[in-house]
Amino acid sequence: MIEVVDLWKSFGENHVLKGIDCKVEKGTTFVVLGGSGSGKTVLMKHVIGLLHPDRGHVSVNGIDMSSISGQELTQARQMFGMVFQGAALFDSMTVFENVSFPLVEKRRHMKADEVRARVVEKLRVVDLGEEVLPRWPSELSGGMRKRVALARALVTDPQVVLYDEPTTGLDPITTDSVDSMIDAAKERLGVTSMVISHDIASAFKVADRLAVLYDGHIAAQGTPEEVRHSDDPFVRKFLSYWFKKQ
Numbered sequence: 493m494i495e496v497v498d499l500w501k502s503f504g505e506n507h508v509l510k511g512i513d514c515k516v517e518k519g520t521t522f523v524v525l526g527g528s529g530s531g532k533t534v535l536m537k538h539v540i541g542l543l544h545p546d547r548g549h550v551s552v553n554g555i556d557m558s559s560i561s562g563q564e565l566t567q568a569r570q571m572f573g574m575v576f577q578g579a580a581l582f583d584s585m586t587v588f589e590n591v592s593f594p595l596v597e598k599r600r601h602m603k604a605d606e607v608r609a610r611v612v613e614k615l616r617v618v619d620l621g622e623e624v625l626p627r628w629p630s631e632l633s634g635g636m637r638k639r640v641a642l643a644r645a646l647v648t649d650p651q652v653v654l655y656d657e658p659t660t661g662l663d664p665i666t667t668d669s670v671d672s673m674i675d676a677a678k679e680r681l682g683v684t685s686m687v688i689s690h691d692i693a694s695a696f697k698v699a700d701r702l703a704v705l706y707d708g709h710i711a712a713q714g715t716p717e718e719v720r721h722s723d724d725p726f727v728r729k730f731l732s733y734w735f736k737k738q
């Protein structure tokens with residue numbers, strides 16, 4: 493579970509987060525929506541302990557990410573898998589090498605056949621078969637690259653997966669396939685997910701709960717249905733363009 497309590501963060505005179513409260517229950521998907529520069533990434537960086545709050549705190553599975561550092565923080569980071577915008581695979585490595593990379597890096601004691609079995613198991617979660625193992629990222633479609641990136645994020649069995657704008661810049665079909673892969677990771681592995689998104693359609697599809705950030709505050713938070721019917725003026729405006737198209 494992720495718990496953010498009264499989180500404040502400024503950079504000089506730029507007051508980015510002004511009292512954020514939210515809770516992500518275990519095994520659910522929480523989407524953070526908001527305009528450019530609204531503080532979505534800053535919020536996520538607090539969750540993983542890359543930034544420390546000016547006030548308030550963030551805890552993940554009972555660990556206070558805002559107060560730990562050094563070895564403790566490195567240890568705590570093993571709870572997380574991250575999927576960045578643009579998939580960010582290593583182009584000079586095969587799919588197998590990409591997905592096994594975090595294991596080779598962190599779990600040096602694992603035997604080669606255990607590593608392979610783990611890689612195959614995670615590729616299966618994202619609906620990819622063993623035949624992709626020897627392929628190069630450049631040979632894969634955008635959607636497949638995203639799936640490989642998620643398999644890599646899942647290979648260490650993280651309890652929490654953070655997605656930073658997973659669908660930005662993708663065509664509708666690839667977006668759909670990324671949405672179902674986020675659902676698959678939740679359904680098949682029970683991971684807790686936090687997704688930063690610009691993409692309203694995708695956000696409403698994958699979220700159990702979502703929050704809309706505006707002016708340092710959460711302007712609306714709840715189930716997709718609750719947020720859709722929020723009477724906050726910013727939220728109504730933010731969502732209106734998309735829902736008018738429906």
Ligand SMILES: Nc1ncnc2c1ncn2[C@@H]1O[C@H](COP(=O)(O)OP(=O)(O)OP(=O)(O)O)[C@@H](O)[C@H]1O
Binds near residue numbers: 506528530533534535
């Ligand atoms: N390390 C930093 N130092 C100074 N300012 C920062 C730092 N990180 C973020 N900011 C500022 O905080 C604000 C929020 O940035 P953030 O990246 O969280 O926005 P965002 O909602 O993720 O936007 P986008 O959707 O465009 O990625 C911006 O004004 C940004 O310039």
